[in-house]
Amino acid sequence: MSSEDLERYRTHEPENLQERFAHRAAHMKPSEIRSLFAVAPRPEIVSLAGGMPNLTALPMDLFASIVENLVREHGQEALQYGSGQGHPKLREQICDVMALEGIRANPDDVLVTTGSQQALDLISRIFIDPGDVVLVEAPSYVGALGTFAQYEASVVHVEMDQDGLVPEALRQAIKTLRYQGRRIKFLYLIPNYQNPAGVLLPAERRSEILDICRAEKIFIVEDNPYGLLGFDRPSPNAMRAEDSENVIYLGSFSKTIAPGFRIGWALVPQALREKLVIASESSILCPSNFSQMAISSYLADQPWRDQITSFCGLYKARRDAMLESLDTHFPKSATWTRPAGGFYVWITLPPEIDTKAMMPKAIAAKVAYVPGTAFYADGLGSWSLRLSYCHPTPERIRDGVKALSGVVNQEIERRSGLALN
């Protein structure tokens, strides 16, 4: 390569790069959350933005000894390739974990994935042709929206309220879409302590939604990373516990153990299993044996249920700090959810406030959040925002909410001044 070419290579995109990409690359865009992660780690900023689990309660010495023992005693297996579907022992243990939410499953129907995010990718790959409809809650998980967009789905949001997805709104959406001749591939929802809204879908609604989707022959993708993180009582049984034919269930150890292992899973109806395993093998060959065996050893020998209880205590204290500060400082014209578990509070401001435009002012006031538009595929949500309480200390959460309330109050005043002029 000549020095001119080298210089061109360093400083410019290769010629016609965009044209050389596949058509689908145009749908690969950075999420709003990704750009926030660039500022959020600055120590002076209280980040109420990311959904990173709080690992301060994790017994690191214990994990150090698990990992050391794994390499010394089982290195030949742990550092080797493994089964494409996942380690057989871990798949059995995953069934024990799911039993806590009422699911009776066969390990043969479990596919271990690289986080549940990979399962979302695999399901999208198998089901979505460009233009196919995926139904999601309004708002919904940004990582799922990004994946659906890459497969060129047409994402249709369905109304939620304080109790999660509204069954009647789902009925109406399906009716309208069917009338328009659209192909609906699945309903994606997060019934427990939803990301981003923090709400919990009650048992009766679960049954009603299952009935609607079964009758309409629409698969349900039940994404449940937060189900065991209920603060005062266990969450209702998983939807998959009621329907093993029509529900694809996604689980993850990211929030109950640690996301660094990157171990999640899909529990799939038998008819889908082979396709999913083949799809996964073609993307990763097999999930990490090392991570799976570390988690398996932890689940086999350690009091993991107690560990989840201690996570719940830690998150509950943070949830309380956030709700108390919101009650104290936020304007009466704002509303917010009161999560019974999980990581997130969803705030709705007066409609004239644009939370994306407000973001630089919040950063200047040393607090970060995620603007509501990140959680919609259709540009809605501009006067909402997500706060997460999982990571900072309760003191920092109080400081952050107070700082944010100052920004919000100023913005409301400024807007009402504009309206008067």
Ligand SMILES: Cc1ncc(COP(=O)(O)O)c(C=O)c1O
């Ligand atoms: C609703 C939801 N689904 C899936 C994921 C991805 O989790 P994992 O770490 O298992 O890939 C997240 C992560 O925040 C999430 O909130």
